[in-house]
Amino acid sequence: MSQDKKGTIGPESLLEAWMKSAADFWGSMARMWTGASGISETSTTSKEGDKSRVQESMESALKMWQTLSSTMGEPGAMDSLFQGTSALPKILMKMAQTGWDGYFHLQQQWLERIGRIGQRTEAYKFESLDQDAFKAWMEIYEKEFKQFLNIPQLGLTRFYQERIGRFTDKFNLFQGAMAEFMYLVYLPMEKSFKVMQEKVEELTKEERLPENPQDYYRMWLKILEGHYMTLFKSPEYSQIQSKTLNVMEDFMIARQEFLQDALQSLPIPTNKDMDELYKDLHHLKKKVRELSKKVDKE
C-alpha cells in the first residue's frame, strides 16, 4: 500500500488496492469455472468438448470483469474516473440550489403575510388578493422545472414521450392554478371572520350585542355574502377564473392525448374515433331531413 509523506493512506491508493484484489478474485473465479466445467481455455471446439451457450456467456462475463478490474487497478485509471464523475455533483448542486432559492423566496412571501396579521382590515375590500405566494411558486416552476419536461425527445417513441411530458407539465400547472383559485374562493370566508370580529367589538362598545345566537349567524352570513359579491364582480376574479378554466382544459386535452396513446393497444375506440363517427352521422341525418322535407313539399 502506498503512503504519503505524513504516513496517511490516500483514497486513490486504497481504490487501486481494492481493484487489484477484485481482479485477482474474478481471475480465480474464471479459473474455477473453467475447471469445474472440465473445459480448458485453449481447447478447440470438438464434438465432446462443445461449449454450451450459457457456459460461453458466463466465461466471457467473468473475463470482462477480470479485464475491468485489472484496468481500474492501474494508477491513472481512477484519476480519470473521478474527473468524469465530478461533473455529476455539480448538476446536483445546481438543482439543490434552485430548490433552496425557491424555498427561501416562498418563505419571504409567507413571512410578509404573517406580518400582516393584527393589522386592521377594511370590510368589502381585498388588498392585493394575497396571490403573491402562488405567483412565486408558478414562476419558480415555469423558470426552473418546466424546461426539463420540454426537452426534445429522441427515438422511435419520441412522440409518446413528448405527450407524457406535456401531460405532466399541464398537470403541474393545473394543480397550481387550482390551488390559487380555491384559495381565492376561501378569501371572503377568512375576511368575513375578521370583519365579524370587529363588528362584535363595535357592538360590545356600544352595548348593543344581540342576545340571540341566530342574529350573530345572520350577521356573519350577510357579511360573507357581501364579500363574495365584491370578489366575484372584480375583474381580477374573472381573470383568475378564466385562467383556471383554461389551464384545466389544457390539462384535460393533454390527458386525453396521453390516454389515447395508452388505449391504442387495446380494442377500445377513443373519443377521437367516436367524434369522427358522430360528425359524419350528424351531417348525414341533417341531409336526410332536408331531403325528406323537400320530398314532402313536392
Place this chain on the structure above:
Amino acid sequence: MAQPKIPVDLILEKLAEDAEKAQERAKKAPDVLLGPLNTDMATTPSEIVYEEDRVKVRHYLPVTETKFKTPLFVVYALINRETMLDLQQGRSVVQNFLKEGIDLYMNDWGYPTRKDKFLTIDDHVNGYMDNAIDFIRRRHNIAKINLMGICIGGTFSVIYAALHPEKIKNLITTVTPFDFDTDTGLLHIWMKEIDVDKMMDAFGNMPGDLMNFGFLLLNPARLVIDKYVGFTENIDKKDFVENFIRMEKWIFDSPDVPGETFRQMIKDWYQKNLLIQNKMVVGGKRVDVKKITMPLLNIFGEFDHLVPPAAASPLADAVGSKDTETLCIPTGHIGIYVSSKSQKAFSPKIVRWLKERDE
C-alpha cells in the same frame, strides 16, 4: 373605565335553548328521513306524442273542457329540466294551465350525450322545434300555435318567432335573456372572459356538473351554507323535507349542453350580443326580431340573478309587434314558477292574456 355590558348569560341561555331544540329535531329526524317520503315530480299525466332523437314532446291530458282554440307549446331551456314547471301539487304551472282549459304541449330536451356535441342552435330551433311545431299544427289542423319559452327556451322561441312568424299566433317569454350586454348579473360578467373554443375542445359538451358548480358560485353563502343550515333547522318536518328534496333533485338534475350550441350561445350572445342587434345568423338566415309581429307577453323576475331585469326587459321594445306587454314579478329566477306568491301572479296573467287573444 366602565366595562361594556355583554349579556353573556342571556347569550348562553339562548344557546342552551337552541341546543335543546336541535337535539329534539335530531331525535325526530330519523323518523322523517328513513320513513316514506313523497319526492316525486312531474306527476301530471301526459303522453309522449312526438319524438325525434333525444327530444320528446309531451301532451298533457286535459282535466277539464278545452276553452282555448289554440294550443300552447312550452319550450323549456337546455339547462336543468322542464319538471320544474310541474314540481308538486299546489306549485305546478302545468296544472294551473290545465285547470284553465289550455291544451298544453311541452318539450323535453332529454339528456345530450357525446353524440349530440355537433348540434347547433339551428338544429334545435329550425330542426327540433320546427318539426315539433309542425306536428302540433298538423295534429290540430291549424296554421298557428301559441308559443311560450322559458329562459334559454325563451331565447330560442324569440329566434323561432323571428324566422317563422307565420306559424306563431301569440308569443310568451318568461325570464328570457335578450340583451346580454349587462354587468348586473355575474354570469354576464364571467361569460365574457371564458375561452369557449378551448372549453369545447376539452369537454365536448358543456358538462351539467360544471354548470351546477358555476351556479353555486353565484352565491355560495346562501346556496352552499345557509340553504343546508335551513334544512337542518327543519329536518323534523316531513313537508319541508319533501319539498326540499324535490328542489334538490331538480336543481342538480342538469343535462349537458351540446357543445356547438353552447359555443354559439357564449360567442353570439354573451360575448358579441348579436341577437339584440339583429345580427345573429341561424341556419344561414339573419335573425331580425322586427319580424316578430305577433302579440308578445314578456315576464321576468325583479330579483333574478341569472337573467337580471336589464337582460330581459328590452325585448318588448325591440320586436316589431304593436301588441306587447311587459310584466315584472317581485321574485327570482325559479321563484317565478314555484313560489306560492307567484302562483297567483304568473299563471293567471298568462291565461288572461291568451284568452284575450284567442279569437
